[in-house]
Amino acid sequence: MMETERLFLRKLQDYDIDEIFKMRSDEEIMRYIREPQTEKKESLNWIKMISEKWDTEKIGFCGVIEKESKRFVGWCGLWKLKETNEIEVGYAINKNFWRKGYATEAAQRCLEYGFEELNLEKIVAVAYPENQPSQNVMKRLGMDYVGIGRFYDRDLVQYEIKRETWKDLHNGNPAN
Numbered sequence: 001m002m003e004t005e006r007l008f009l010r011k012l013q014d015y016d017i018d019e020i021f022k023m024r025s026d027e028e029i030m031r032y033i034r035e036p037q038t039e040k041k042e043s044l045n046w047i048k049m050i051s052e053k054w055d056t057e058k059i060g061f062c063g064v065i066e067k068e069s070k071r072f073v074g075w076c077g078l079w080k081l082k083e084t085n086e087i088e089v090g091y092a093i094n095k096n097f098w099r100k101g102y103a104t105e106a107a108q109r110c111l112e113y114g115f116e117e118l119n120l121e122k123i124v125a126v127a128y129p130e131n132q133p134s135q136n137v138m139k140r141l142g143m144d145y146v147g148i149g150r151f152y153d154r155d156l157v158q159y160e161i162k163r164e165t166w167k168d169l170h171n172g173n174p175a176n
Helices: 014-024 040-057 102-117 132-140 163-170
Strands: 007-011 060-066 072-080 087-093 122-127 144-151 154-162
Touching (some): 007 072, 014 040, 040 060, 072 102, 102 122, 122 132, 122 144
Antiparallel strands (some): 060 072
């Protein structure tokens, strides 16, 4: 579906259930996302919901696969915030792959998709105020801090990047 220098991003499939459940049931990975899941069925329902969004809205989360090893790294993609209808970029990386720059690399490709293929004017991101690693990704993407807002029934920081800013940052040469 999409690729970067080190990653493939592809539509999530039912056969990803074991990897998705492993991540979505891990307290450390999920601590800034949601309550960990306790049943595989919940993860399978999530995969099906994500796949439907790709079919109906051309947005959703992709499975992130490391090219070299073919291992499942996590997920990344674009999603509509129900509170504002803004499009957000979101990501979660398996802790075995933390601190390799994969969240930034995958999210950068999703921004390119949003701006170049969907013709979006702005993309946002939200995170727990104490989730500094996620905010660091947002800053590396060139996003600007907007403030604290109420999203997903929580007070979260919000960042944004506008298409013109993104284009300026990439001098007309977006990521692969």
